[in-house]
Amino acid sequence: xTGGSSLVRQLLAGQQRAAARMITLIEDGDPAVDxxxxxxxxxxxxxxxxxxxxxxGAGKSTLVEGMVRSWRQRGRTVGVLAVxxxxxxxxxxxxxDRIRMASLTRDPGVYVRSMAxxxxxxxxxxxxxxxxxxxxxxxLDVVVIETVGVGQNEVAVAHSADCTVLVTMPGTGDGxxxxxxxxxxxxxxxxxxxxxxxxxxxxxxxLNAMLRLQERTPRPAVLLTKADVGEGVDHAVEEIEKFxxxxxxxxxxxxxxxxxxxxxxxxxxxxxxRRQTMAALDTAIIAELSDALRERRMDPVTVAARAxxxxxxxxxxxxx
Amino acid sequence: xTGGSSLVRQLLAGQQRAAARMITLIEDGDPAVDxxxxxxxxxxxxxxxxxxxxxxGAGKSTLVEGMVRSWRQRGRTVGVLAVxxxxxxxxxxxxxDRIRMASLTRDPGVYVRSMAxxxxxxxxxxxxxxxxxxxxxxxLDVVVIETVGVGQNEVAVAHSADCTVLVTMPGTGDGxxxxxxxxxxxxxxxxxxxxxxxxxxxxxxxLNAMLRLQERTPRPAVLLTKADVGEGVDHAVEEIEKFxxxxxxxxxxxxxxxxxxxxxxxxxxxxxxRRQTMAALDTAIIAELSDALRERRMDPVTVAARAxxxxxxxxxxxxx
Numbered sequence: 087x088t089g090g091s092s093l094v095r096q097l098l099a100g101q102q103r104a105a106a107r108m109i110t111l112i113e114d115g116d117p118a119v120d121x122x123x124x125x126x127x128x129x130x131x132x133x134x135x136x137x138x139x140x141x142x143g144a145g146k147s148t149l150v151e152g153m154v155r156s157w158r159q160r161g162r163t164v165g166v167l168a169v170x171x172x173x174x175x176x177x178x179x180x181x182x183d184r185i186r187m188a189s190l191t192r193d194p195g196v197y198v199r200s201m202a203x204x205x206x207x208x209x210x211x212x213x214x215x216x217x218x219x220x221x222x223x224x225x226l227d228v229v230v231i232e233t234v235g236v237g238q239n240e241v242a243v244a245h246s247a248d249c250t251v252l253v254t255m256p257g258t259g260d261g262x263x264x265x266x267x268x269x270x271x272x273x274x275x276x277x278x279x280x281x282x283x284x285x286x287x288x289x290x291x292x293l294n295a296m297l298r299l300q301e302r303t304p305r306p307a308v309l310l311t312k313a314d315v316g317e318g319v320d321h322a323v324e325e326i327e328k329f330x331x332x333x334x335x336x337x338x339x340x341x342x343x344x345x346x347x348x349x350x351x352x353x354x355x356x357x358x359x360r361r362q363t364m365a366a367l368d369t370a371i372i373a374e375l376s377d378a379l380r381e382r383r384m385d386p387v388t389v390a391a392r393a394x395x396x397x398x399x400x401x402x403x404x405x406x
Numbered sequence: 407x408t409g410g411s412s413l414v415r416q417l418l419a420g421q422q423r424a425a426a427r428m429i430t431l432i433e434d435g436d437p438a439v440d441x442x443x444x445x446x447x448x449x450x451x452x453x454x455x456x457x458x459x460x461x462x463g464a465g466k467s468t469l470v471e472g473m474v475r476s477w478r479q480r481g482r483t484v485g486v487l488a489v490x491x492x493x494x495x496x497x498x499x500x501x502x503d504r505i506r507m508a509s510l511t512r513d514p515g516v517y518v519r520s521m522a523x524x525x526x527x528x529x530x531x532x533x534x535x536x537x538x539x540x541x542x543x544x545x546l547d548v549v550v551i552e553t554v555g556v557g558q559n560e561v562a563v564a565h566s567a568d569c570t571v572l573v574t575m576p577g578t579g580d581g582x583x584x585x586x587x588x589x590x591x592x593x594x595x596x597x598x599x600x601x602x603x604x605x606x607x608x609x610x611x612x613l614n615a616m617l618r619l620q621e622r623t624p625r626p627a628v629l630l631t632k633a634d635v636g637e638g639v640d641h642a643v644e645e646i647e648k649f650x651x652x653x654x655x656x657x658x659x660x661x662x663x664x665x666x667x668x669x670x671x672x673x674x675x676x677x678x679x680r681r682q683t684m685a686a687l688d689t690a691i692i693a694e695l696s697d698a699l700r701e702r703r704m705d706p707v708t709v710a711a712r713a714x715x716x717x718x719x720x721x722x723x724x725x726x
Binding site: 120123124127128130131141215340343344347348351357358359375376379382383386387390391394 | 447450451461660704710
């Protein structure tokens with residue numbers, strides 16, 4: 087554990103290399119990272135965590151880049167966790183984007199890290215909050231999680247962020263449709279980017295109308311931005327700060343964080359028992375249960391109960 | 407269990423009311439449904455399960471409707487499970503859509519059921535395969551799951567379907583972007599709907615180019631349809647049937663089904679232990695662990711391990 091604790095010491099001293107190493111361990115699902123995460127946990131909760139999500143093509147990365155600059159001008163340090171596979175942060179970039187990003191990452195007050203969105207069960211849901219905590223513990227003031235609103239990513243964001251920013255753009259009406267389809271509820275601040283395009287005011291109006299139906303107080307702001315020329319981005323950051331200040335003052339920020347932590351515990355209970363159960367069972371038993379499934383003699387609920395019971399008899403000493 | 411078994415008897419006799427009741431129990435997470443699902447499981451696996459997913463606005467519902475008609479003309483009975491909140495099946499419809507759907511549901515060889523996509527942990531992932539099994543056991547030949555490619559829905563589809571159909575449309579390039587962002591891998595058949603619009607051939611070409619990079623054999627088909635006028639829909643159904651026949655012949659259909667069942671077992675292990683753990687722990691202990699989380703004295707991984715250990719000492723008799 088000496089190596090581990092020295093990694094933690096380096097992280098708490100703000101060393102980016104230590105953060106990179108810990109996040110790699112998290113991505114790999116390496117259990118060696120668990121005691122390190124336990125060690126840094128009391129040093130977390132200081133950063134504010136802002137999730138930015140929305141459909142591909144809405145200009146999220148450019149917006150995030152502008153937001154980072156705005157926070158830097160306010161003297162805040164910023165970490166960006168990019169879990170959007172189409173983002174220039176993670177690799178889906180054209181050359182121009184990469185050059186812009188590079189200028190951003192030369193600032194020592196900014197740390198950008200991409201995360202692989204892997205397919206294994208609960209992968210991203212487990213990895214995202216852990217990675218956020220690493221950036222938090224290294225002393226960054228703001229942690230931005232950028233994801234694309236497709237797949238399970240935006241759910242992981244909503245369960246890690248203090249404030250979720252939903253980005254869309256004017257146009258085909260699909261942006262609005264996507265919002266309707268389950269995303270509207272998770273947004274705290276809404277942004278219609280590419281506001282120089284036709285229909286931006288209509289999109290803003292439609293979003294406002296949909297949000298009025300929800301009767302949330304305060305009603306989320308719907309802002310217009312042109313992130314490519316920097317317009318409206320400072321104002322967006324101000325709205326995010328206002329939302330966070332209000333949440334902090336009313337105690338709702340603490341409530342939300344506790345809810346997220348409790349949810350994470352439930353996910354961890356599942357993950358830990360899955361690992362323990364698979365480790366405890368003989369290959370022969372696993373093959374037998376698998377045959378029962380294939381031949382449809384025993385359904386998944388029954389097989390799960392059987393596997394748990396068999397594992398429990400084999401590891402009563404271990405679990406208790 | 408007499409009531410339960412009579413419900414199962416009615417379901418196996420093809421009664422839609424019995425199916426509706428069982429799916430409601432599944433949606434509610436009612437444990438009373440577990441023995442019923444165990445009872446019907448040996449009678450499942452006969453239907454082919456086709457998932458249809460894609461971004462909102464791509465015309466999925468109209469396409470599904472056309473596909474249902476096409477299967478009916480081939481003499482197959484069809485069930486539709488709609489988990490798309492923007493679908494006319496589930497309620498997001500304009501009047502014209504509703505009238506069309508109504509004509510479809512008057513056919514006794516068609517059973518349409520919408521499913522609430524609820525927020526609780528693993529809700530849809532647990533509910534979808536169970537609901538599919540209900541439709542399978544009632545004797546339908548084809549079960550279509552319609553979801554929107556936003557949120558966790560499309561993942562649930564990919565883990566329940568024998569064939570996943572990805573629907574997109576020509577236009578802004580966002581369709582392609584969305585595909586890039588993690589959806590491409592889960593598609594078995596690709597459809598560019600609204601093919602009368604500009605750019606449909608280009609979208610088809612781009613999808614083909616992206617699929618060529620994946621080196622799958624056989625390479626998935628990319629089809630053009632105009633579902634609103636019925637064009638290309640029969641051909642799409644033929645391609646789906648061809649895909650399924652090939653998968654069946656090569657044994658890959660059985661493999662895939664077993665993989666899905668195994669995944670479901672792992673999810674069930676997590677769900678069952680979560681329920682057992684929460685039931686076994688005193689309110690006082692839960693409050694204590696929650697305080698430790700809030701005050702950041704103990705991280706989620708440690709709290710989960712502690713909760714599991716405490717629950718195990720309290721219910722050793724129950725689990726073993």
